[in-house]
Amino acid sequence: MLRSFSQKNFRCFHDFAIKHLEEINLIAGKNNVGKTALLEGMFLFAGATNPELAMRINVFRGIDVFEIKPELLSETPWNSLFYNFDENARITMTGTNDDRRKRTLNMKILRKKSELVMKKVRDKGEGGYTISEAKGEYAISEVTGKFLELEYINESNQSIKSNIVIEANRLRIETPPVPIPYNAIFLASRYRINPAEDAQRYSNVEIKGQQDILLNILKLIEPKLRRLAVAVTAGVPMIFGDIGLNRLIPLPIMGEGIAKVCSLVLAIANSPKGLVFIDEIENGIHYSIMSDIWIGVAEAARCFNTQIIATTHSRECIVSAHEALSKSGRYNFLLHRLDKINGKIETTTYDRETLEAAIEAGFEVR
Secondary structure, eight states, X not given: OOOEEEEEEETTEEEEEEOOOOSEEXXXXXXXXXXXXXHHHXXXXXXXXXXXXXXXXXXXXXXXXXXXXXXXOSSOTTGXXXXXXXXXXXXEEEXXXXXXXXXXXXXXXXXXXXXXXXXXXXXXXTTSOEXXXXXXXXXXXXXXTEEEEEEEEXXXXXXXXXXXXXXXXXXXXXXXXXOOSSOEEEEOTTOOOOHHHHHXXXXXXXXXXXXXXXXXXXXXXXXXXXXXXXXXXXXXXXXXXXXXXXXXXXXXXXXXHHHHHHHHXXXXXXXXXXXXXXXXXXXXXXXXXXXXXXXXXXXXXXXXXOEEEEEOOOHHHHHHHHHHHHHTTOOOEEEEXXXXXXXXXXXXXXXXXXXXXXXXXXXXXO
């Protein structure tokens, strides 16, 4: 379990730290204060030996198309990861586990001189530094040869490096044959899980005979739900539910809420001893059942030993989590509120007592 986390020069964070994390964590704060960016940083840290994640987090934000033409690019596809888009900076992320041993991820943009490409250009000065030759004017591409280097330093102080390199009109990923540090899944607020992906995750749960954990949680939303099954429609596997009709119903047809909760619990079940990151966890869930959902999420997290880190804009979501876990007999929950103070993002962490007092006093904790 991740017990502390800090990051420097990532997205909107110049220097930021959360000193204590619990099994279940909610991140709150105003719009554009960095809640999603904090989840993204933790997700990159969890998969520190997989450089492809540096591209995937932009896909989660809806940026899923970019063109690799080195002679036209003025910046790399990774500049947005760096504080103030400064490609000369170095991102540093550090975390500790239950054993309190430090793990670090460093990210920086470098250039391999051997990969610089001479591009013929029409106008002197186009594309970068120009040189004159008898056959015409040429320029050194400002982007070709740049690569993103990820260096993961594990708890034994062993350095493991991986890269994404811009090469011609494509990206080349250089990954060492080592496992990722943490098993982790990211559920983005604007990215709907593919039905086939959920079907695969359900199959993994059913193989182990753990499907009733999911079924019992989904019954909180649809009490008529009797069972779940995977069926193939138009060549695509999908989860169906039996609600007492003369046929099975695709889960997404039952409603956005039940489909989202299903994806959430399946993510937890498929990340044993790992982490699940959820952006805007309250989306699609009615406030009246939020407390029951939190009870189910906490039970799933306990069963699979999975850490939950989620964001929210909702006071109802925060209060429901606090009340549900207060009644559960095991209060393994912290609220972390982000605020921008004098241009720097700071965090205030609420434990059970301080959150109870803040709620009773009507203080703003979102």
